[in-house]
Structure formats: structure tokens, C-alpha cells
Amino acid sequence: MSNKIIVALDLKGLDNILRLVDTLENALWFKVGAVNFTAYGIKLIEELKKRNKKVFLDLKYHDIPNTTKEAVYSAAELGVDMLTIHSIGGTSMMKAAADAIREFEQKEGKKGPLILAVTVLTSIDNDALKEDMFINDTVENTVLKLASKAMKSSINGLVASAKETKMLREKFGNYFTIVTPGIRPSWSAKQDQKRITTPSDAIKLGSDFMVIGRPIYKAENPKEAFEKIRKETENVNPR
Numbered sequence: 426m427s428n429k430i431i432v433a434l435d436l437k438g439l440d441n442i443l444r445l446v447d448t449l450e451n452a453l454w455f456k457v458g459a460v461n462f463t464a465y466g467i468k469l470i471e472e473l474k475k476r477n478k479k480v481f482l483d484l485k486y487h488d489i490p491n492t493t494k495e496a497v498y499s500a501a502e503l504g505v506d507m508l509t510i511h512s513i514g515g516t517s518m519m520k521a522a523a524d525a526i527r528e529f530e531q532k533e534g535k536k537g538p539l540i541l542a543v544t545v546l547t548s549i550d551n552d553a554l555k556e557d558m559f560i561n562d563t564v565e566n567t568v569l570k571l572a573s574k575a576m577k578s579s580i581n582g583l584v585a586s587a588k589e590t591k592m593l594r595e596k597f598g599n600y601f602t603i604v605t606p607g608i609r610p611s612w613s614a615k616q617d618q619k620r621i622t623t624p625s626d627a628i629k630l631g632s633d634f635m636v637i638g639r640p641i642y643k644a645e646n647p648k649e650a651f652e653k654i655r656k657e658t659e660n661v662n663p664r
């Protein structure tokens with residue numbers, strides 16, 4: 426069973442998705458996000474939970490604090506294990522998200538999901554940061570600044586590229602659980618991802634979890650692709 430790989434289920438057809446989940450018997454974590462939640466909603470989460478899988482709900486909430494708080498509370502009620510918000514939504518929004526989990530835990534008497542603050546999307550490089558987001562700074566500095574804001578807002582999870590994990594570990598130690606998409610095994614295509622690393626490098630650099638989608642679900646044999654990554658990374662130790 427792999428505790429480090431989160432398989433992104435960005436494909437169509439509930440039956441197709443569940444067939445993939447059942448094929449990947451050594452996968453524990455699955456990502457439910459905009460593609461499949463919009464189409465199949467709560468039903469997909471229920472099916473994953475029925476199979477004792479861990480659910481990473483990646484809807485990247487980014488709204489006014491009250492709306493974000495209510496959405497995060499509802500996600501906690503669904504029983505997901507981790508969820509995302511956008512750190513660029515600001516400290517009031519992030520604090521409201523953290524409050525939602527605190528209130529959920531007090532009311533329900535059980536642990537709520539871990540909130541991860543998305544820093545800079547892995548499809549963004551320095552040029553796009555400047556041209557499209559009007560941020561006159563490097564991706565690395567922006568990730569660090571957003572991570573500091575997340576920490577000040579009592580958020581203890583981050584989404585970043587594995588290229589930034591070493592720097593994040595140096596600055597914040599093990600305070601954050603760090604989840605890294607933009608993972609590309611040497612045998613797979615880069616596609617729309619800009620800040621990529623191989624699975625082994627991601628672990629060496631300090632990722633707690635890697636999110637991997639197309640290199641697995643678009644592979645001719647997804648089970649073989651998953652197992653190849655799992656075996657490649659199972660004995661890799663962080664530097």
C-alpha cells in the first residue's frame with residue numbers, strides 16, 4: 426500500500442473512475458477535484474469511502490471568508506481527509522477556513538480534515554507569474570511569502586511544487602505537511618505542468634505526498650505505471 430502517492434482521478438465516467446480505483450489495489454489516496462466532483466459529486470466520495478480509501482478533496486476554495494468557512498465545514502462533514510484552499514485568498518479567508526475545522530472538531534468530537542493552502546500552481550513559472558498574475562517576484566519567493574501567511578493563519582498544510590520543498594523545509598521545518606503535484610516520471614510527458622520533478626526526487630526533497638494523475642490514468646496500463654512509481658519510491662529517503 427502506498428501512503429505517499431495520491432492518484433488524481435481527473436477522468437470521465439463514474440464507472441471508469443471506480444474501475445481504475447479497484448485496479449489500483451495498492452493505492453490508498455485518491456484526489457477528487459473540479460473534474461470529477463462537478464460531474465459525480467458526493468457519490469464519488471461515498472464510493473471511495475466504502476472502499477476504505479483516503480480522499481483528498483482538491484476544490485481549491487478561494488472566496489470571501491464566510492463562504493470559504495461554510496464550504497470547508499461542509500467538506501469536513503463529507504468525511505474527506507484533506508482539502509485545499511488558495512493561499513492567495515488572504516489571511517482572513519485562511520483563518521476562517523481553520524476556524525471551520527476547529528468548530529467541526531468541537532461539535533463532532535473527532536478529527537477534521539487537514540487543510541492545505543495552495544501556494545503557486547505548478548503550471549505557473551516565473552514568466553506567467555509576472556505576465557498573468559502581475560507578481561514581480563520569483564515563484565520561490567512568492568511560495569515562501571504565501572507559506573508564511575498560511576502559517577500565521579493556523580494552516581498546517583501546503584501545496585507547492587517539489588522544487589520548493591527543500592526551501593520550505595529549511596524555513597519551516599516539519600510544521601507543514603507538503604503535498605506536491607507536478608510529478609513526472611522520466612518516462613512521461615510534461616504536458617501543461619511547468620515546475621516538475623520525478624517521484625524519487627520529490628521524496629528526496631521532502632514531499633510528504635505526491636499527486637499524480639495523467640502519468641497513471643493515461644498510461645496504457647495504469648496499474649503497471651502506478652506499481653512502477655510505487656516501487657521506485659518506496660525505499661527513497663528524504664535527504
Ligand SMILES: O=c1ccn([C@@H]2O[C@H](COP(=O)(O)O)[C@@H](O)[C@H]2O)c(=O)[nH]1
Pocket residue numbers: 433435456458483543545546547548584585606607608618636637638639640
Ligand atoms: O499546483 C497544483 C495544484 C493542483 N494540481 C492538481 O494535481 C493534479 C496533477 O495531475 P497531472 O495529470 O499529474 O498533471 C491535477 O489534478 C491538478 O488539478 C496541480 O497539478 N498543480
